Amino acid sequence: xxxxxxxxxxxxxxxxxxxxxxxxxxxxxxxxxxxxxxxxxxxxxxxxxxxxxxxxxxxxxxxxxxxxxxxxxxxxxxxxxxxxxxxxxxxxxxxxxxxxxxxxxxxxxxxxxxxxxxxxxxxxxxxxxxxxxxxxxxxxxxxxxxxxxxxxxxxxxxxxxxxxxxxxxxxxxxxxxxxxxxxxxxxxxxxxxxxxxxxxxxxxxxxxxxxxxxxxxxxxxxxxxxxxxxx
Numbered sequence: 001x002x003x004x005x006x007x008x009x010x011x012x013x014x015x016x017x018x019x020x021x022x023x024x025x026x027x028x029x030x031x032x033x034x035x036x037x038x039x040x041x042x043x044x045x046x047x048x049x050x051x052x053x054x055x056x057x058x059x060x061x062x063x064x065x066x067x068x069x070x071x072x073x074x075x076x077x078x079x080x081x082x083x084x085x086x087x088x089x090x091x092x093x094x095x096x097x098x099x100x101x102x103x104x105x106x107x108x109x110x111x112x113x114x115x116x117x118x119x120x121x122x123x124x125x126x127x128x129x130x131x132x133x134x135x136x137x138x139x140x141x142x143x144x145x146x147x148x149x150x151x152x153x154x155x156x157x158x159x160x161x162x163x164x165x166x167x168x169x170x171x172x173x174x175x176x177x178x179x180x181x182x183x184x185x186x187x188x189x190x191x192x193x194x195x196x197x198x199x200x201x202x203x204x205x206x207x208x209x210x211x212x213x214x215x216x217x218x219x220x221x222x223x224x225x226x227x228x229x230x231x
Contacts, residue, residue, distance in 0.1 A: 003022055003025070003048060004021070005139035005141070006137065006138045011141070012141075015141050017142045020054060022054075023052075023059055026042065026052060026055040027055050027059050027060060030064065039062070039065045040064055041067075041068070042055070042067055042068070043067075043069075044069060045071065045072075045208055045215075046071060046072060049071070050072050053158060053165070054161055056161075056164075058157070058160075061165070061167075062166075062167075065167060065226065067165055068169075068171075068172065068218075069169075069171050069172070070172050070173075070207050070215070071172070071179060071180050073171060073173075073184045073187070073188045074158050074159045074162060074184060074187045074191065075187050076179045076180060077181055077184070079178075080178030084178065085146050088143050089144070091105075092140050094133070095134055096126070096133065096135070097133065097134070098134070099119040099134065100119065101134075102122055102126065103115060103119055110206070112176065112210070113210055125137055159187075162192050163192065169194070169195040170195060170196045170222050171196070171197045172207065172218050173197070173199050174203035174210065175201050175202070176202070176204045177203075177204055179205050200215070
């Protein structure tokens with residue numbers, strides 16, 4: 001699913017892009033499945049992971065079968081957060097003149113990632129406006145709100161939510177992550193000693209974009225292990 005204000009989902013009419021609001025959206029999906037006897041597994045990257053943490057650790061402790069987090073955690077590096085948000089917000093007003101410009105900026109921001117030969121893959125993250133300018137597929141109000149608050153979450157709330165999660169919990173971190181340091185992983189392990197933690201070599205914060213094959217395999221491995229575990 002695309003989070004509110006992202007991708008093909010509607011933009012929030014009230015401009016509410018708080019973690020609590022996004023977490024309530026996740027709960028809405030879970031509640032629609034509950035009458036069919038289904039408890040979904042939730043896997044969230046970055047903001048999606050934070051929303052999953054809030055949903056499973058604060059709103060409902062039994063709505064999901066498992067929670068898999070990609071490159072989020074407690075004590076996220078403030079410099080890294082600023083870098084990610086700054087990259088997304090730098091062209092929020094004027095957009096981009098071409099896909100080539102976007103590819104060039106990505107190459108500067110993510111020098112470890114090979115520059116794609118086919119730029120059509122960028123289209124899933126961009127849209128063209130009436131003036132044929134390319135823009136991120138998200139509500140500009142979301143980025144402006146995050147930049148204004150200069151933080152993605154209250155650290156204490158996230159720590160408590162992680163401690164509250166009582167289902168299978170998995171953390172998958174990009175080894176070159178700008179946000180989740182080894183110190184953050186240590187803190188995460190202390191909060192959730194039964195959680196499983198994995199590093200993805202050759203990936204930064206954008207694990208799916210850097211190593212989508214490993215990203216997909218990691219989710220499949222988690223689900224397979226849960227399915228095969230004795231009950």
